[in-house]
Amino acid sequence: MLAIERLSKTYADGKRALAEVDLDVRRGEIVAIVGGSGCGKTTLMRLLAGLDRPSAGTIAIDGEPVRDPHPKIGVVFQEPRLLPWLDVARNVGFGLSRLPAAERAARVADALARVGLSEHAERLPRDLSGGQQQRVAIARAFAAGPEVLLLDEPFSALDAFTRADLHAHLLSLWKATGLTIVIVTHDVAEAVMLADRVIVMRPDPGRIHDEIEVLLARPRERASPGVEAVSRTLYAALDEARRPAARESEQEPAGLWW
C-alpha cells in the first residue's frame, strides 16, 4: 500500500541522508525500522509524512504520490507535540475541524477509549505523564482516520514499563482497525515485540542494509525462545550494518576502519 522507490534525500549541506531506498509496505503490516543514529530513519519518516521533499525517487500510497502531508497518513512524533492550551479531548480532535461536531465528538471519544484515556478528556497536557501524553498523540493521529500510522521513535523517552504498556495499546489499536504501521525504533526488543518485518538501516549514505521477517505469533512473550532468536539475528544484522567498510571493500586492510 505504501510504495517507496529509489528514494534519495541529499540535504542542502550536501549530506546524503538517504540513498536509493526501495521499500514496499503491505496493508495491515507493522514494519519496524532500526539502525544507529544518523542512518536516515527520521529523514525517511519525514519524507513519508510529506513534511520534506525527496531529492529523487517517489513515494506512493495506493498509487497516489505523496509530496505533501497526505490524509491517509498519520504521524506520531518522537515528542508528543500536544498543544498546551487545549485539553486532551480538543488535542485529539485537533485534526477533525472539518467534521460536524457530533461526529468529531464521537471520534474523539472512540480514540481516547482506545488508548485508555477516557477519564482524562478534560485535563491539560501539562497534567499528564509522558506516557499519557504520547498516548494522546497516538489518539490524535488515529482519530483523523489514517490508513498508515508513522511513528518516529515514539517511546524512546519513556521507561520500560510505560513502553510495554504503550506497545499493548498500539497493538490493540492495530488489531482492531487493520491499520498499517511504520515505526522507527532503536530498541531491538521493541522491534521484535511489535513488527512483522524489521528493516535494518546503515549510514553514509543512509540506506537499507537488511530485512528480517518476524514470523512469530502474537501475543509475543519477551522471554520466549522465538523472540530471543529473532533478537539475536537482529543484533547481528545491526552489528554488521555498523561496519561500513568491511562489507563493501573486503580487499582493504581490516584495520583501516578503526
Added chain:
Amino acid sequence: MSAGEGSLAARAQDAVSGEVSGDAPASAARRLSRRLPRLGISRTLALALALPLAAALGWEAAVAAGLAQGRLLPPPSRVLATFADLQARGELVLHVATTLWRVLVGFGLGAGAGLLLGALCGASRPARETLDPTLQALRAIPSIAWVPLFILWLGIFEASKVALIAVGVFFPVYLGVCDAIRSIDRKLLEVSRVFRLSRVETARRILVPAVLPETITALRSGLGLGFMFVVAAEFMGASEGLGYLLVDGQQMGKPDQILAAIVAFALLGKACDLVLVAATRPLVAWQDVARDRL
C-alpha cells in the same frame, strides 16, 4: 528610552516571577495556604504592606510629635486631606479621568499599531527585512525628543499628547509580538502541516494561542510605558490631568498635592494593569495552571 524600557520589561518579568515565587513557597506553607487560601493571600498581602504602612505611620507619628516638620514631605494625613479636598471640589475625578483617557487612547493606538506591525514582521520575512531596520532606528530615538515636532504638527492640545503616549506604547508591543511569533515552536507548526491546516487556520489555531502569553506581557510593558509618557506629555503643558497636578504643585509649592498625584498615578497604573491581567487571564489559563504547579 531603551534603558527605561529595559527596566520596565525587567519589572514586568519581576512581577511575573514574583507571582510564581509567591504562589510556590516552601511546601509546608503551600499546603497551609491551600487549606486556608484566604489566610495565605492575606498573609502575603500583609507582608507586602508592612513596610510602606510602617513608614507612613512612622512619618505621621514623627510629624505629630513635632520631631519633623513635614513641610516638604507632608505626612499621610495631609496627603489624604488633599485628596478629600480635590474630591470635594470635583477636581479629582476630572484629573484622573483626563489622564486615564489620554493613556487609554494612546495605548489603544500604540498597541494596535504594535500588534499589527509586530504580527506582520514576525510572520513575513520580506516585511521584517523592509520594516524592522527603520523601526529599530526610530526606537533608538528617545521618545521625548519627538515632543517639539509633535507639538508643531499636532498642536499643543490632546493630539500631540496622545501621539507621544502611542509612540511609547508602540515599541514594546511591536518587539514583543514580533519576537513571540519568530520564536514560535516549529514543531507545533509541523503538527498543523500534518493535519493540512490552511495558513489562516494555522494562524488562528496555533500561532495566536502560542504567542498570547508573550503578547500580554508586551501589552503590560506598553501600558506601563503609557503611564510614563502621559506624565511627560502632561508636563509639556496641560490644564488638567494628574501630570498637571504635579506641575501645579511644584509651581505653587504644594508638596501635598504632588504626593497626592503620585499616589493617584500609582493606584491608577496598578488598577489598569490589574484590569488588563484579569481580562486576559482566561486566555492564558492553561499557562497559569502550569505556573501553579511550578
